[in-house]
Every structure is written in structure tokens, then in C-alpha cells.
Amino acid sequence: MTFKNSNFSTNDKHQIQQVVDLITKELSNILVGVYLFGSSTQSGLKKNSDLDFLVVTLESISEDTRIYLTNELMTFSRKIGDNSDFRYIELTNVVLKDISPWKHPAYQDFLYGEWLRESFLIGDISKRDINSDVTIILYQAKSHGLALVGSKEILPVIPFSDVKKAMNEMVSVVAEEVVEDSVNVILTLCRILYTLETKEIVSKDLAGNAVKSYFNPIHKRVIELAIKEYISGESMVVEAQELVELANQLKIGIERKL
Incomplete structure (x- = not known):
């Protein structure tokens, strides 16, 4: 994978590739797209910036796959309080039929974020749920996101209202x-x-x-x-x-x- 953004460090590129490889392998039969958005594709990553990913699938992720993805992402992502050069990973998955045609609020099918690590460690894995943040994520990804897999054309246009x-x-x-x-x-x-x-x-x-x-x-x-x-x-x-x-x-x- 080639990255044009000179703001990406070697570690950033490695983490991005790890996530893309994981998603394309585990979700290959239902994957529509993987998108990077947020600071990494706009003003540039700062010391404590996350790597923000949006994943779009054709259907909901199975329970076993949720558990596996969560466990793998915990090994890729920087822990809160860790001063390493690796970054926190935040990954949101949505199902295509939940965002097209578009209607607010939308369902989030799966979520990984470092603030949830303690819950993950006791087996409380992300469940499908309505989340207003999906609207903001899609607005960002459509406007300034980078398609790592698939095309941005499938992302809906989100009204500012x-x-x-x-x-x-x-x-x-x-x-x-x-x-x-x-x-x-x-x-x-x-x-x-x-x-x-x-x-x-x-x-x-x-x-x-x-x-x-x-x-x-x-x-x-x-x-x-x-x-x-x-x-x-x-x-x-x-x-x-x-x-x-x-x-x-x-x-x-x-x-x-x-």
C-alpha cells in the first residue's frame, strides 16, 4: 500500500497496513470498503492522534468475528497511558443497507476504541446499536477520507442538518x-x-x-x-x-x- 501523506511515520504505515490486512482477511466475503479519516487525512497527525478507520460491510459481523477482531486490534493499538510511538486505533463498522439510503440516526455494527479496552478484557464486546456519531464519521469520511479498500462513491452524502x-x-x-x-x-x-x-x-x-x-x-x-x-x-x-x-x-x- 502506498501512502502519499508525508505525515505518516513508519509506525503509522505499519499500523494502517495491519488493520487493512486484518479486515480484508476476516471480512473478505462481506467487505465493501475501508476508509481512513480524521486528522490523518486532513491537518496531519499529532502526538496523541488516533488512527480512525471506517469499515463498510454488506451484512452484520458475526459474534465470533467480533471477538477475533477485538482481540487482534488490542494487539495493534497503543494502550492508554503507553508512551510508545504507536497510535490508538479507533474503528467503526457500518452495514451498507443501514447507511444507504441515508437516514439519521444510523446503526453502528461494530466499534473498537481504546477507551473500551477494559470492557473488552472482561468479554464485553461491541454490539450493533444506534449511534449518532456514525453521522459525523460518514460526513468526515465522505468529505476528506482516504479509501484504502473500495470507493468513496458508496458513502452517502450527509446533510449538514x-x-x-x-x-x-x-x-x-x-x-x-x-x-x-x-x-x-x-x-x-x-x-x-x-x-x-x-x-x-x-x-x-x-x-x-x-x-x-x-x-x-x-x-x-x-x-x-x-x-x-x-x-x-x-x-x-x-x-x-x-x-x-x-x-x-x-x-x-x-x-x-x-
């Missing part, structure tokens, strides 16, 4: 995790606000820099610290109350745009 619905449905849930997952939550909320203003989904650091001027000096500083950690990995130290207050201010800004 549906993206707004999805963001509205997820913002409160995301904000509740601000103390436990501060950098990700603060910058995700910044990105939601930026997207509602521009209809573009950009990297978290770009979104944070674009909206930080809307806030008072204390909250602006927290956003800047979050961006610094996102880019460099240098941990920020911020009081929980400041995080909660900023998350609430971001929510207010988002709600005004919805």
Missing part, C-alpha cells in the same frame, strides 16, 4: 466527562462549536485555536494548555472547577448555534 442533530445529541454526554478526560472533551467541544460555525470538521488543535478568543483569559488559557498537551503530550494541570466552567461555557456557545 443531520450533523447538527448528531452534535446536539452528543454534546451533553461529552461534556460530562470533562474532569476524567479533560483534553479530549475540551477540544471536542471546541471542534463542535467550530463545525457549527463553518460546516467543516477540522483537527482539535485547529478548532481550539479558532474559538479560544471567544472566552475569558482563564478559559482561553485552559484551551491553550489542552492544545499544547494534544500536540506535544505535555500534561496540563488545571483545577476541576475551571474545566467544568469552561465545558459549560462551550455548551452555551454550542447551543446558540444549534
